[in-house]
Each structure stands twice: as structure tokens, then as C-alpha cells.
Amino acid sequence: xxxxxxxxxxxxxxxxxxxxxxxLCRFSTRNLSFPRQSLEKAWxxxxxxxxxxxxxxxxxxxRNCAPGAGTSAIRRKKLAVFVSGGGSNFRSVHEASxxxxxxxxxxxxxxxxxxxxxADYARANGIPVxxxxxxxxxxxxxxxxxxxTTLRNFKVDFILLAGYLKLIPAELVQAYxxxxxxxxxxxxxxxxxxxxxxxxVHRAVIASGARYSGPTVHxxxxxxxxxxxxxxxVVPVLANxxxxxxxxxxxxxxxxxxxxxxxxxxxxxxxWREDGVPLIRSxxxxxxxx
Ligand SMILES: Nc1nc2c(c(=O)[nH]1)N[C@@H](CN(C=O)c1ccc(C(=O)N[C@@H](CCC(=O)O)C(=O)O)cc1)CN2
Ligand SMILES: NCC(=O)N[C@@H]1O[C@H](COP(=O)([O-])[O-])[C@@H](O)[C@H]1O
Numbered sequence: 384x385x386x387x388x389x390x391x392x393x394x395x396x397x398x399x400x401x402x403x404x405x406x407l408c409r410f411s412t413r414n415l416s417f418p419r420q421s422l423e424k425a426w427x428x429x430x431x432x433x434x435x436x437x438x439x440x441x442x443x444x445x446r447n448c449a450p451g452a453g454t455s456a457i458r459r460k461k462l463a464v465f466v467s468g469g470g471s472n473f474r475s476v477h478e479a480s481x482x483x484x485x486x487x488x489x490x491x492x493x494x495x496x497x498x499x500x501x502a503d504y505a506r507a508n509g510i511p512v513x514x515x516x517x518x519x520x521x522x523x524x525x526x527x528x529x530x531x532t533t534l535r536n537f538k539v540d541f542i543l544l545a546g547y548l549k550l551i552p553a554e555l556v557q558a559y560x561x562x563x564x565x566x567x568x569x570x571x572x573x574x575x576x577x578x579x580x581x582x583x584v585h586r587a588v589i590a591s592g593a594r595y596s597g598p599t600v601h602x603x604x605x606x607x608x609x610x611x612x613x614x615x616x617v618v619p620v621l622a623n624x625x626x627x628x629x630x631x632x633x634x635x636x637x638x639x640x641x642x643x644x645x646x647x648x649x650x651x652x653x654x655w656r657e658d659g660v661p662l663i664r665s666x667x668x669x670x671x672x673x
Contacts, residue, residue: 463542464542564603569599576608585629597636
């Protein structure tokens with residue numbers, strides 16, 4: 384069996400231009416820590432995504448559209464989720480998608496750790512897994528431009544970072560304006576930025592004497608954790624908390640708030656205030672924003 388997979392990569396602008404000659408990409412399957420089939424599946428799904436857009440019924444009937452707008456079908460969105468670890472937030476969003484709480488589908492999982500729990504969950508659920516970024520140790524990873532092309536081929540609308548530990552490059556941020564979210568386990572802008580991830584965040588919160596903490600969902604810009612804040616939840620920091628206990632309390636809230644935010648995102652209920660602050664329009668009462 385060849386140790387190379389060749390596939391076509393179209394420019395992100397003309398994915399369907401029959402006249403465009405696609406670039407030939409070769410992916411070595413040697414030393415792949417995840418089965419060759421995953422990569423083939425990713426490219427096959429990518430090809431299928433280009434040729435046969437999935438038709439998932441007539442679309443979502445919006446019960447709470449602005450008065451006079453009547454019911455209008457809202458297109459079901461396509462999501463890419465980026466993980467580096469266990470993937471419990473990814474799992475929460477995926478389960479909400481299957482359960483009907485999120486009007487979207489996870490089209491692809493992107494990771495820098497192909498052996499992580501999130502990647503295992505994706506493979507077990509038939510979701511293509513893509514390795515990003517390309518590094519010295521993982522030559523099979525995609526370059527930013529190839530990742531963008533692949534996401535376009537999957538028709539991805541929104542990117543959700545969920546415990547992804549690498550800096551998203553400016554090219555990707557610019558290719559998906561106001562369309563990349565991240566969940567961070569502290570009340571930003573406190574305890575964010577380079578070096579603040581996982582238990583390190585909770586250790587810093589406890590050491591600071593802060594009495595409250597909680598998750599922040601924010602839009603992603605070119606820097607770590609400086610994008611516009613969209614949602615937060617608050618939990619108490621107890622006097623005898625250790626980092627693991629606080630992490631578990633915050634993570635429970637993360638699973639709730641990320642599903643609520645992604646649900647709003649997929650139902651086009653995010654609006655931008657004139658000062659640039661994003662707000663979520665209530666599904667129950669369109670006059671209420673949080
Ligand atoms: N362009 C952006 N990329 C990413 C953002 C972002 O807001 N903008 N958020 C992070 C997620 N994150 C916090 O929510 C975060 C992740 C990782 C780090 C960090 O310091 N990473 C280390 C490397 C860790 C590793 O590879 O094991 C580092 O860069 O030195 C800070 C914050 C995801 N990307
Ligand atoms: N700064 C980024 C960061 O620390 N993200 C955090 O990593 C964990 C991933 O858990 P999960 O893999 O079970 O979703 C979550 O607590 C998330 O907030």
C-alpha cells in the first residue's frame with residue numbers, strides 16, 4: 384500500500400470553478416499516529432462536501448422572528464471544532480447538535496494532537512479528523528492555506544475552539560471574520576493570554592484570592608484571549624478549593640454556556656452593538672438581549 388495520499392486542493396475562492404486546475408497535495412501516511420483511513424475519510428468527506436452538499440430537510444422554522452417577518456427558514460450551519468485534549472466541550476456541542484438544541488452539524492474536527500480524547504470521540508462518531516498545524520514533528524499537518532481550503536470545501540460556517548492550545552494564525556482569523564469562537568476557563572480579561580490554559584488558569588485564580596471565577600466565550604482575534612466577549616457564567620471560588628475542584632466547577636458551566644452560545648450562533652441570534660460589543664438575542668423574547 385502506498386505511503387502517500389494524493390488529493391486535489393482547490394483555492395478557497397473557486398472551489399467549484401470547473402476550469403480551475405486544483406493543486407495536487409501529497410500527504411504522507413508514514414508514522415501517522417491516526418489511521419490512514421481518517422485522512423482519506425477527511426479528504427473523501429471534503430470531496431463529498433464539495434460535490435454533494437448535505438440536504439438536511441427544509442431548514443429551521445424560526446418561531447421568534449421579528450414581527451412581520453413571518454417564519455423564515457434558517458439554513459442549518461456547518462461547524463468545525465478545534466481541540467487539543469479530552470474534548471468534553473466538543474462532545475457537549477455535538478450531543479446538542481444531534482439532540483436538536485444546536486441548529487448545526489459538526490462537519491470536521493481539527494486537532495494538533497491526533498491521539499487526544501476529542502479526536503477519538505470524532506472518529507467514533509464518523510467525524511473527519513484533520514491535523515493542524517504542520518510542525519517539524521507532524522509533517523502531515525496542514526498549512527494555514529490548506530486548512531482554509533479544506534474548511535471551505537466542507538462549507539464550514541463557524542469555527543469553535545474547545546481546549547485548542549495553539550495560536551490560530553492571522554490568515555485563518557481573517558478568513559473567518561466574526562466567525563471563530565473560543566471558550567476560556569476564567570472571567571476574561573482576567574487570567575488570560577499566553578501561558579494561561581488548563582489547570583494553570585485555575586491555579587492562578589486561586590492564588591489571586593479571587594472569590595469568583597467562571598467561563599468566558601469570546602470571538603477570536605489574532606492574539607490569545609483578547610477577542611470580543613460574548614458570554615460569561617460565574618461560579619464561586621471556595622476557600623479550600625484546589626485547582627482540580629475549581630476546574631470541574633467551571634467546566635460544568637462551560638458545557639452549558641457553550642451550547643447556549645453555539646445555539647444562538649447557528650440561529651443567527653448574535654447581533655453587534657454599535658460600540659462593537661456582540662450580544663445574544665433571546666430565543667423566547669426577541670426584545671431581550673444578553
Ligand atoms: N488567535 C487566537 N488563537 C487562540 C486563542 C485566541 O484567543 N486567539 N485562544 C486559544 C485558547 N487559549 C485560551 O483560551 C489558550 C491556549 C493556549 C495558550 C498557550 O499559552 N499555549 C502555549 C502552548 C501550549 C501547548 O502547545 O501545549 C503557548 O502558546 O506557548 C494560551 C491560551 C487557542 N488559540
Ligand atoms: N485557554 C484555553 C483553555 O484553557 N481551555 C480550556 O481547556 C479545557 C478543555 O476541556 P475539554 O477538552 O474537556 O473541552 C476547558 O476547560 C477549556 O476552557
